Amino acid sequence: MIKIVHFSDLHFGSGERYGSLNPEAGLNRRFEDFIAALDKPINFAVDNKVDLAIFTGDTYKHATPEPVYQREFAKRIKKLSLNKIPTILLVGNHDVLYRIDGSDALDIYSTLDIESVTVFNRIELKNIKTKNGPVQVISLPHITKSRLLAKKEYRNLSIREQDKSMIEKVKEALKGYLEKLDPLLPAILLGHGAIETAQFGAEQDLSIGKVLSYPLSFFQMPQLDYVGFGHIHRHQVLQEKNPLILYAGSLERVDFGEEKEDKGFIYLELQKGKAKHEFVSTNPRKFITVSCDLTCSQNLQTDLENEIKDKKQAGAIIRLKYKINEEDTGHIDQEKIKSILSDSFALVIQSEIVRKDRTYRIAELDTSLISQPLLALEKYLFDYTEKEKENLLKKAKDLISLLD
Numbered sequence: 001m002i003k004i005v006h007f008s009d010l011h012f013g014s015g016e017r018y019g020s021l022n023p024e025a026g027l028n029r030r031f032e033d034f035i036a037a038l039d040k041p042i043n044f045a046v047d048n049k050v051d052l053a054i055f056t057g058d059t060y061k062h063a064t065p066e067p068v069y070q071r072e073f074a075k076r077i078k079k080l081s082l083n084k085i086p087t088i089l090l091v092g093n094h095d096v097l098y099r100i101d102g103s104d105a106l107d108i109y110s111t112l113d114i115e116s117v118t119v120f121n122r123i124e125l126k127n128i129k130t131k132n133g134p135v136q137v138i139s140l141p142h143i144t145k146s147r148l149l150a151k152k153e154y155r156n157l158s159i160r161e162q163d164k165s166m167i168e169k170v171k172e173a174l175k176g177y178l179e180k181l182d183p184l185l186p187a188i189l190l191g192h193g194a195i196e197t198a199q200f201g202a203e204q205d206l207s208i209g210k211v212l213s214y215p216l217s218f219f220q221m222p223q224l225d226y227v228g229f230g231h232i233h234r235h236q237v238l239q240e241k242n243p244l245i246l247y248a249g250s251l252e253r254v255d256f257g258e259e260k261e262d263k264g265f266i267y268l269e270l271q272k273g274k275a276k277h278e279f280v281s282t283n284p285r286k287f288i289t290v291s292c293d294l295t296c297s298q299n300l301q302t303d304l305e306n307e308i309k310d311k312k313q314a315g316a317i318i319r320l321k322y323k324i325n326e327e328d329t330g331h332i333d334q335e336k337i338k339s340i341l342s343d344s345f346a347l348v349i350q351s352e353i354v355r356k357d358r359t360y361r362i363a364e365l366d367t368s369l370i371s372q373p374l375l376a377l378e379k380y381l382f383d384y385t386e387k388e389k390e391n392l393l394k395k396a397k398d399l400i401s402l403l404d
């Protein structure tokens, strides 16, 4: 049996807007959270003497990280190396610099040739030795178009045709390596990218970028015992067995969109024909949204305070959203609210002010035009040029005709 730790999507440098500077360490406190999150799989690997550690890409926020991010990542890779744990680093889209030289943020680890560290930056098949026997690894890192685009015959294809032809190439390459696998040894496929049936998390803020999207069927290959992916930050299992296919998910929350997603890494026990996995939470920093509608409230301050006291937790990143009538805004004691929430890790207050006597920006545009949408639109477009107006009205007519 081979014991494996699989973690992914570290993104050092992300989410720091909710962190302040720790003057003693000189580091952003959210960065310290991200470091602590990375320590979880690393320490788990060392403490449990696992046979193999796998990272499936997106090390930093982008491919030209500040030295401090590189240093803290390198320390943990060194720890794995000192403990003689073979380590796989697979290149993600955030690790790649879109230049013709094809360099990436993990290059340094292959260049330094660190004992027991293997970097995968293209599709290939390698045997990785572990103390409990070899594992066959097929790699599918983030694939860039630049090499393909350099070839003349692809230059005139549309983006969709280029994607299609790249997917086809990936399929061919994978097929070739699947045929080469030794059926007696455990085999895994490690990827960074999107799989069509996967559910995206809340990564918009990271602008996870456009990557190729593969059909799940590419990986439903019985020759494989495990398919471990990175890129999508929400941990999810796409197929339970033959083979087990999953996203490890990211290690820390970046934003409120991930408030309800747990974060962690995968512990895997692998044998030929069998993969047993467990999701281990990193206990990421809590994000809590407190929402309160005060527009019908008689005791604004008390109602708001009660809602906060009910939901708050020390050490969490709190977003307080309250809705209030314009004339009541003076009744909220913001300083008191801040002092109640002073044990938060970070605090964001968003108030939505409801104005009663709403005057229309365009005087003629009122409810009397409700049955004449085109006329209403024409009035709404008063500050557009005649040509733009004509164009937009034509489009509106087309849309309306579709409704008939």
Ligand SMILES: [Mn+2]
Residues within 6 Å of the ligand: 057, 058, 092, 093, 094, 192, 208, 230, 231, 232
């Ligand atoms: Mn990615």
